[in-house]
Amino acid sequence: xxxxxxxxxxxxxxPSSVNTGTCxxxxxxxxxxxxxxxxxKYPPKPKTTTKKPxxxxxxFNPKGSIVISKPTSWSTASKPLNCIEDxxxxxxxxxxxxxxxxxxxxxxxQAVFSIDGFFVSTKWGHTGTNxxxxxxxxxxxxxxxxxxxxxxFHEKTGNLWSNRKSFVKMxxxxxxxxxxxxxxxSGPWEYYMDDFVDxxxxxxxxxxxxxxxxxxxxxxxxxxxxxxxRRIVQSGYFKYCIDLDEMTQTNxxxxxxxxxxxx
Numbered sequence: 334x335x336x337x338x339x340x341x342x343x344x345x346x347x348p349s350s351v352n353t354g355t356c357x358x359x360x361x362x363x364x365x366x367x368x369x370x371x372x373x374k375y376p377p378k379p380k381t382t383t384k385k386p387x388x389x390x391x392x393f394n395p396k397g398s399i400v401i402s403k404p405t406s407w408s409t410a411s412k413p414l415n416c417i418e419d420x421x422x423x424x425x426x427x428x429x430x431x432x433x434x435x436x437x438x439x440x441x442x443q444a445v446f447s448i449d450g451f452f453v454s455t456k457w458g459h460t461g462t463n464x465x466x467x468x469x470x471x472x473x474x475x476x477x478x479x480x481x482x483x484x485x486f487h488e489k490t491g492n493l494w495s496n497r498k499s500f501v502k503m504x505x506x507x508x509x510x511x512x513x514x515x516x517x518x519s520g521p522w523e524y525y526m527d528d529f530v531d532x533x534x535x536x537x538x539x540x541x542x543x544x545x546x547x548x549x550x551x552x553x554x555x556x557x558x559x560x561x562x563r564r565i566v567q568s569g570y571f572k573y574c575i576d577l578d579e580m581t582q583t584n585x586x587x588x589x590x591x592x593x594x595x596x
Contacts (some may be wrong), residue, residue: 346590423482427507428460428491430561435572435585437565439464440489440507440586444482453485461547461566461573511557522548524582525592537594544568552577552595 421512423444430437437460445452458464472478486494491503502508522545523537540548551564557575562578565585572585575593583590 336594365465367565423484423494424512425494426510426512428561429507430564432563432565432574435574437461437567442482442485442489444478446475446478451475453478453481455485459549459567460564461568510554510561513553513557519549519553520595521545523594523596525594526588548575548593549595551575 345524366467368548408452425442427439427440429440438458439460440455441511442453442455442459445454449584450473452468452470454466454471456464469481470478472481483494489507490502490509491506492501492509497509500509522540524540525537526533527535529535539545551561551566555561555585563577564577564592566575574583574585575581576583578596580593581592
């Protein structure tokens with residue numbers, strides 16, 4: 334028995350009658366074509382981009398805070414900091430040297446001001462290193478900054494700032510250095526090699542740029558502070574005793590001594 338089925342969908346969307354031939358089964362009598370559903374297409378959503386806010390410039394905390402600055406500079410926010418004048422510049426260079434313990438440390442301090450307020454700047458460490466630095470402020474008044482400076486100076490030296498012209502060195506405390514003249518001449522430094530280290534021939538060799546700067550600083554300090562003819566300098570993993578009277582440098586660990594000269 335042949336069975337034929339056909340279905341046509343009119344424009345109205347209603348299915349036409351079903352031709353089931355001569356079949357009288359329930360399935361053929363009730364069969365209807367499957368309705369086709371069309372999916373609606375939506376236009377794509379436009380992409381939205383958010384702009385990041387531009388970085389703001391650095392500003393000081395108006396309430397006052399401790400700002401750690403890089404060892405290479407005491408200025409912050411690219412603004413120069415000028416010295417405070419109060420019967421002389423509030424600027425002190427201190428050292429604590431103990432040759433018996435191979436100890437040589439520096440502590441520099443300065444009171445400064447800018448359009449943002451008043452600050453106390455300090456820098457400290459082992460001689461021969463960059464050390465660490467700190468900038469405290471801003472402080473809103475000159476009195477607050479000077480009081481901070483005076484207190485710190487007394488803490489480090491045991492002397493009053495007002496009595497610095499009659500300064501007395503105290504055991505275990507920092508000594509106040511006489512300032513060096515800005516017009517003092519500088520010169521390059523060399524050391525003498527005679528043991529073929531690193532394959533070097535016997536002769537004079539120049540210090541590195543950093544070594545020259547450090548040794549020249551010690552030399553200039555010695556010219557205005559005669560007691561400091563011998564200094565302990567940290568250089569990498571080694572410490573050296575620099576004798577500016579005998580013009581020698583001695584490796585404290587290996588006890589190797591070399592001649593040095595200023596040319």
